[in-house]
Amino acid sequence: DGGITQSPKYLFRKEGQNVTLSCEQNLNHDAMYWYRQDPGQGLRLIYYSQIVNDFQKGDIAEGYSVSREKKESFPLTVTSAQKNPTAFYLCASSIRHRSYEQYFGPGTRLTVT
Amino acid sequence: EDKVVQSPLSLVVHEGDTVTLNCSYEVTNFRSLLWYKQEKKAPTFLFMLTSSGIEKKSGRLSSILDKKELFSILNITATQTGDSAVYLCAVSKEETSGSRLTFGEGTQLTVNP
Numbered sequence: 001d002g003g004i005t006q007s008p009k010y011l012f013r014k015e016g017q018n019v020t021l022s023c024e025q026n027l028n029h030d031a032m033y034w035y036r037q038d039p040g041q042g043l044r045l046i047y048y049s050q051i052v053n054d055f056q057k058g059d060i061a062e063g064y065s066v067s068r069e070k071k072e073s074f075p076l077t078v079t080s081a082q083k084n085p086t087a088f089y090l091c092a093s094s095i096r097h098r099s100y101e102q103y104f105g106p107g108t109r110l111t112v113t
Numbered sequence: 114e115d116k117v118v119q120s121p122l123s124l125v126v127h128e129g130d131t132v133t134l135n136c137s138y139e140v141t142n143f144r145s146l147l148w149y150k151q152e153k154k155a156p157t158f159l160f161m162l163t164s165s166g167i168e169k170k171s172g173r174l175s176s177i178l179d180k181k182e183l184f185s186i187l188n189i190t191a192t193q194t195g196d197s198a199v200y201l202c203a204v205s206k207e208e209t210s211g212s213r214l215t216f217g218e219g220t221q222l223t224v225n226p
Contacts, residue, residue, distance in 0.1 A: 040122070040219075043203075043216040100161055100212070104155035105155060
């Protein structure tokens with residue numbers, strides 16, 4: 001079955017620690033995206049990547065970092081510089097330049113205390 | 114700055130009611146407008162609208178786009194408790210660094226029996 005997987009589903013961390021969220025897809029999509037969602041709010045774009053070894057900042061990139069070493073994988077690191085990291089994180093992928101057809105993963109709920 | 118604004122932010126209705134959700138946008142290089150339904154986890158795609166005045170329908174849901182006035186509406190007739198969800202509006206745009214989506218805040222719809 002083709003799709004996007006995110007792990008883990010729930011993640012708990014202490015303040016001051018970096019944490020990496022996993023996103024893997026086997027849809028053969030070139031483009032991948034990371035979004036953050038806070039309660040009662042829509043999705044805000046953190047980073048996106050159109051091809052391997054290239055990525056662009058979205059609207060709220062501060063305190064986050066990404067890498068795109070393989071087509072299938074787009075991990076997101078939430079660094080200690082991110083002031084309010086507790087949120088629901090969604091990963092998505094699409095055919096390149098067809099962001100209107102994004103497929104979403106199930107999400108990771110990160111809680112930092 | 115790109116903007117996608119949804120209204121109302123929340124809505125509570127009774128089963129059988131008809132609801133209208135609104136989405137207005139100010140986006141450069143507009144390509145298309147999309148509606149998603151989100152129940153707890155990943156958003157699921159409902160409609161994509163690119164042309165003004167053409168209604169898209171799927172069962173009890175329908176949507177239309179007005180590119181002159183820069184808005185879209187999503188109608189749900191004969192609502193059911195299973196329609197309870199967050200409805201997200203997003204606009205697809207083209208950028209030199211690749212295409213991306215900009216989301217609104219979402220409308221939380223609650224349908225009571």
